[in-house]
Amino acid sequence: MSPDQKHTYKLFYVNARGRAEPIRLIFHYFNVDFEDYRMEKEEFGEAKEKAPMHQLPYMELDGGKTTLCQTLAMCRYLGKSIQPERWFGGATKTDSAKVDMFADAFCDLFNLAMNAVYADEKIKEFQMESFKAAIGPKLKIQENLLKKSKGDYFVGKSIHWCDVYILGILQALDELQDGIFDDLPELTAYYLRMRNLPELRDYISQNWPATKYE
The missing domain is CATH 3.40.30.10 (Glutaredoxin)
Incomplete structure (x- = not known):
């Protein structure tokens, strides 16, 4: 240590x-x-x-x-x-609230996915189809908000803990559904930028499956 x-x-x-x-x-x-x-x-x-x-x-x-x-x-x-x-949690109260907001939003997306993956077999097909229908529009909303942040990250020009959290969620979604980011160019660019952060690149290359977007 x-x-x-x-x-x-x-x-x-x-x-x-x-x-x-x-x-x-x-x-x-x-x-x-x-x-x-x-x-x-x-x-x-x-x-x-x-x-x-x-x-x-x-x-x-x-x-x-x-x-x-x-x-x-x-x-x-x-x-x-x-x-x-x-100030990884936000330099102001407003930024801190936005960091929490985006983390909560992507937590909802992860839960939506897991509800489908671990659904009872009797309803699993329905849950998975519902997830596939819903996830694209929900990710598009987040992509639009990313563009409005006027930076490389979800809360302005600085990276925050929500960005690292979101990276973990995007990887799970990428692995779950092939082509999930095909119609989301700005979100895809963000995902790849985060995957290639110098602080995380080695861990990711050793522990994560490859993505088609690389």
Whole structure:
């Protein structure tokens, strides 16, 4: 651990990207040492019992002195606390609210996808078709907002933790549905720009499948 690092972190999740991947991305973006504990199926029950809300992912700080859960809450905490002088959560109250707004919006898109992927077999085909019909227009709304930000990122010209979170969601959508960004050139450019950030490029190349948009 770097001598400049004030806390230790242990992230608990299944052996998958899923809801924990945006948290991992923030750690890697800041080059923070953390324990990425990816548990196997037989460990789920015990782990969930230890989790504050009995669900994954969750994170222990400083050997368990503090325990946090909920992906957005953990991302927000890390984005604001690791290097607070960088204003990764927004330099003003308005920017901070916009960061939260965009993270919440893409969380909704991820939940829409997961509701289809993990639907009961009796309704899965219907749920997947509903997702495919809805996701394009919803992503177009976000692309239009990205264009209005007048920068390379969703909140102006500076990168914020919501951008790193959004990258994780875009990767999940890219992997789920082939060609999902075909009619979204500005969002595609943003996605590729984020995938190729110097802080994240090595981690992504070693841990993510290739995208057709590269």
